[in-house]
Each structure stands twice: as C-alpha cells, then as structure tokens.
Amino acid sequence: MAVGRDQIITLAIQHLNEDPTASMAQLAEATGVSRATLHRYFAGKEELLVVLGSRALDGWERVQRQAxxxxxxxxxxxxxxxxALHELLTGLVNDVQEHGFALTEHVMTKLPGLQERADELEEREIAFYLAAQRAGVLRPDLPVRWISNTVYGLLVAVRESLRRGDVARRDIERTLLETFLRGTS
Amino acid sequence: MAVGRDQIITLAIQHLNEDPTASMAQLAEATGVSRATLHRYFAGKEELLVVLGSRALDGWERVQRQAxxxxxxxxxxxxxxxxALHELLTGLVNDVQEHGFALTEHVMTKLPGLQERADELEEREIAFYLAAQRAGVLRPDLPVRWISNTVYGLLVAVRESLRRGDVARRDIERTLLETFLRGTS
Structure with a gap:
C-alpha cells in the first residue's frame, strides 16, 4: 500500500517524539518510504518541520478554543x-503526547511564520492567566509571563515523564494540575 | 590577542544560550576566531558539544555537592x-544561566558518556527527593521521578524567562522556589 503524505506526517511526528534528532534518511526508514518519496513531499527537514510545526500550533489553538x-x-x-484553566491544561497535556517534540525544537523558532503565530497564541494565553490572577484563581504575586513559562516547562516535564515511563498515562493530568496549582511541598 | 581554547568555550556557550541552532561558522564568528582555528580545537560541532556538555555536567555535580x-x-x-533543597534549587538556577542551552540540546543525549553521567547525577538527585518525601519536606503523593522532571521543566522555564526578560534576575530564585513548593493558586 502506498504511504500518503498525511500518513508520513503522522509517522514522522511519532518518530521525532522518540528521537528529535532523526535525519531525513532515518525518517524515511521510520515512515516506510524511500528517501526519494520523502523528498518528493518535503524538500528537506526544514520544510517538513514547517508542516509539523504548523500542525502543533493548530493543536494548541484548538485547545485554547475548546477551553x-x-x-x-x-x-x-x-x-x-x-x-477553563483545567480544560486548557488537560488539553495541552493531551496535545503534548501528539506534538511533544515541537516543544523544544529550536529550529522551528527560525522558520517563517511559526514564531509569529506561536507568539500570538502565547499572548492570548497570557491574557487568560492575567484574568485568572485578577479573579483570584491564580496568585497575583507571580509575574504572569512566569506563569505562562511555568506551564510550558511543566509540559516539557510531562513529555519527558511519559517518554521515559516515569508517570502512568492515566495519572499525568491530575499530577500536572496538582503540581501547577499546589506545588510539591 | 590570540583567543585560547577556554575562552572559545566560554564564548561558544554564551552564543549557544542565545541561539542553540548556531552553526560552527556562526560560532567561529561569535567567538572571534577563524573557522580554521575553531576546527583546530574542535573537529566539528559534535566534538564541541561533548566538551560543553561535560562542563554542564561538571556544574550540575558541583551544585549537588555544594548543597x-x-x-x-x-x-x-x-x-x-x-x-539542602533550597541550596540545590538556587545552585541549579545559577547554573542554568551558564549552561542553559544544554537543558534541551537533544544531540547531547547521543554523545558518548554524557547520557550515562547525566543519568547518574539524576539518580543521585532522585534519591534526595525521595528522602525529602520521607522526611515530610515534599509531598509523598507525587511520583518521585515526576518531582525530578518538574525541577527540570521549571529550569527550562527559568532559562526562557531570563532569555526573554520575563522575570527580573534578582527575583528568579524566589519565584522558582515559590512555584515549585507552593504552586500558582
């Protein structure tokens, strides 16, 4: 059966979650297509990362909207x-399982359009955290951008915990929420 | 004045903290040496990353020992x-400013010896967090490896907050400790 573009994208994301340093040759092998086929769809790893990065941002935007x-x-x-805060964090945890590698893919921050869109989504979320501080849901004494960065850092922790099997999948949402809201002491 | 190996290393770390995707050519420019000189000290980026990664691990080990x-x-x-927990976290925050880029440098996890040593240091720290849970200093209901991953994730948040200027340098230690221990609600 011929492997189509969408399936290649899905398999490439899965493989990059396991090994973010994978080369195009390794991605071709992981997705079961020849290097020639992979290069027909994506001229290089950068072009592939633009597509995967856009998907990750689509997912993030969807989570924000659904929450x-x-x-x-x-x-x-x-x-x-x-x-909304609980739904946002739960949605982000689910999303991390799909697009986790994108969280710390530094190359993406240089690709055309991706950084601007990521900044927009982040500003939307920061406005929400600020409203949460004003409503007494989150502490007002922490800088609101630190709160946003904390969510980001804890999502990196979620990704690593799942990748390494440190936390059971079924416990990860509760664990993240508890840690974020109440801390570890 | 000739730029020596140690100075190249220091400047390369500073530049990689700003731009983790920098090429050897860009690192040569940032450190003020010719590409030929840089290649005389380090055959390629991988060899340079082995040296920088080892320095980052030296720093981590020193923080653990001092705490x-x-x-x-x-x-x-x-x-x-x-x-000890306060000293550990304070030391790690200071260290992140020096070796921050290494936190999410996926290439390093594949370099000979680095991952094994990182695993050893992590196990030492996990044993400490476990003792903290048993002594009632940290919550016993969170998986101890999650606590370790949380520290890691929050250090990524520290790095981003400082790089982007989201939190004042003088406030970052208190902000991290408050968030880690007591959460954001």
Missing part, C-alpha cells in the same frame, strides 16, 4: 476561569 | 533536607 479561555477571561467569573 | 544533598538525605533530618 474557551477568551470567553472565560472576558467573564471575569472565578468559577468559569477555573473550569 | 550536600547526599549528606542531607542520609541524615533524614527535615531541617537539613529543607536547607
């Missing part, structure tokens, strides 16, 4: 914001 | 463990 963080922030209602 | 985490763990004394 309705903009509506929750506008409401200024602590209960709605709390619900 | 006396093994002695504190052996004592089982909550006060000593608390002091």
């Amino acid at each position: 309705a963080i903009e509506e929750a922030a506008a409401s200024a209602d602590p209960a709605r914001i709390t619900t | 006396a985490i093994e002695e504190a763990a052996a004592s089982a004394d909550p006060a000593r463990i608390t002091t």
Whole structure:
C-alpha cells in the first residue's frame, strides 16, 4: 500500500517524539518510504518541520478554543476561569503526547511564520492567566509571563515523564494540575 | 590577542544560550576566531558539544555537592533536607544561566558518556527527593521521578524567562522556589 503524505506526517511526528534528532534518511526508514518519496513531499527537514510545526500550533489553538479561555477571561467569573484553566491544561497535556517534540525544537523558532503565530497564541494565553490572577484563581504575586513559562516547562516535564515511563498515562493530568496549582511541598 | 581554547568555550556557550541552532561558522564568528582555528580545537560541532556538555555536567555535580544533598538525605533530618533543597534549587538556577542551552540540546543525549553521567547525577538527585518525601519536606503523593522532571521543566522555564526578560534576575530564585513548593493558586 502506498504511504500518503498525511500518513508520513503522522509517522514522522511519532518518530521525532522518540528521537528529535532523526535525519531525513532515518525518517524515511521510520515512515516506510524511500528517501526519494520523502523528498518528493518535503524538500528537506526544514520544510517538513514547517508542516509539523504548523500542525502543533493548530493543536494548541484548538485547545485554547475548546477551553474557551477568551470567553472565560472576558467573564471575569472565578468559577468559569477555573473550569477553563483545567480544560486548557488537560488539553495541552493531551496535545503534548501528539506534538511533544515541537516543544523544544529550536529550529522551528527560525522558520517563517511559526514564531509569529506561536507568539500570538502565547499572548492570548497570557491574557487568560492575567484574568485568572485578577479573579483570584491564580496568585497575583507571580509575574504572569512566569506563569505562562511555568506551564510550558511543566509540559516539557510531562513529555519527558511519559517518554521515559516515569508517570502512568492515566495519572499525568491530575499530577500536572496538582503540581501547577499546589506545588510539591 | 590570540583567543585560547577556554575562552572559545566560554564564548561558544554564551552564543549557544542565545541561539542553540548556531552553526560552527556562526560560532567561529561569535567567538572571534577563524573557522580554521575553531576546527583546530574542535573537529566539528559534535566534538564541541561533548566538551560543553561535560562542563554542564561538571556544574550540575558541583551544585549537588555544594548543597550536600547526599549528606542531607542520609541524615533524614527535615531541617537539613529543607536547607539542602533550597541550596540545590538556587545552585541549579545559577547554573542554568551558564549552561542553559544544554537543558534541551537533544544531540547531547547521543554523545558518548554524557547520557550515562547525566543519568547518574539524576539518580543521585532522585534519591534526595525521595528522602525529602520521607522526611515530610515534599509531598509523598507525587511520583518521585515526576518531582525530578518538574525541577527540570521549571529550569527550562527559568532559562526562557531570563532569555526573554520575563522575570527580573534578582527575583528568579524566589519565584522558582515559590512555584515549585507552593504552586500558582
């Protein structure tokens, strides 16, 4: 059976989650196509990373929308914001399992358009965290951009914990939420 | 003035903290030497990364030793463990400013010897966190390897916060400790 572009993308993401340093030759082998076929779809690793990075950003945007963080922030209602915060973090944890490698793929920050879009999504999320601080859901004494970076850092921890088998898949959402909201002491 | 090997290493680390994707040509430019000179010291980027990775691990080991985490763990004394934990995290934050890029340099995990040594240092730290859980300093309901991964993730957050100027340098230690121990809610 011929392997199509979408399937190559899915398999490439899976392989990059295991080994972020994989070469195009290794990705061709992992996706079961020849190097010639892989290069027909993507001229090089950079072009492939643009596509994968866009998918990761699509996923992030979808999570934000499904959690309705903009509506929750506008409401200024602590209960709605709390619900949105839980949905946001749960959604991000699920997304990390699909696009985890993209979290620390430095090459992506240089690719056309990706960084600008990532910045936009981050600003949207920072506005939400700020609303959460004003509504008393999050501590007001921490810089709001630090809170956003904390979420990012904990998602890296989630990725590593799952990749290495340090935390059971079924426990990871609760573990992240507990740690983020209440700390480790 | 001729630029020596040690100075090249220091400048290369600084440049890689700014731009982890820098090529050997860019590193030569950033360190003020010719490509020929850089290649005389390091055959390629991989060889350079082995040296930089070893320095980062030296730094990590020194922080663990200065915080006396093994002695504190052996004592089982909550006060000593608390002091050691604060010193460990403070030391790691300082270290991140020097070797931050190494935190997410995936290539390093494949270089001879580096991963084994990183694993050893991590196991030592995990033994300390376990002692902290048993002494009631850290929550016993979180998996100890998750706690270790949380520290790692928060150090990535520290690096990004400092690189982007999101948190003042003088506030970063307190901010990390507060977030790690007490969370954001």
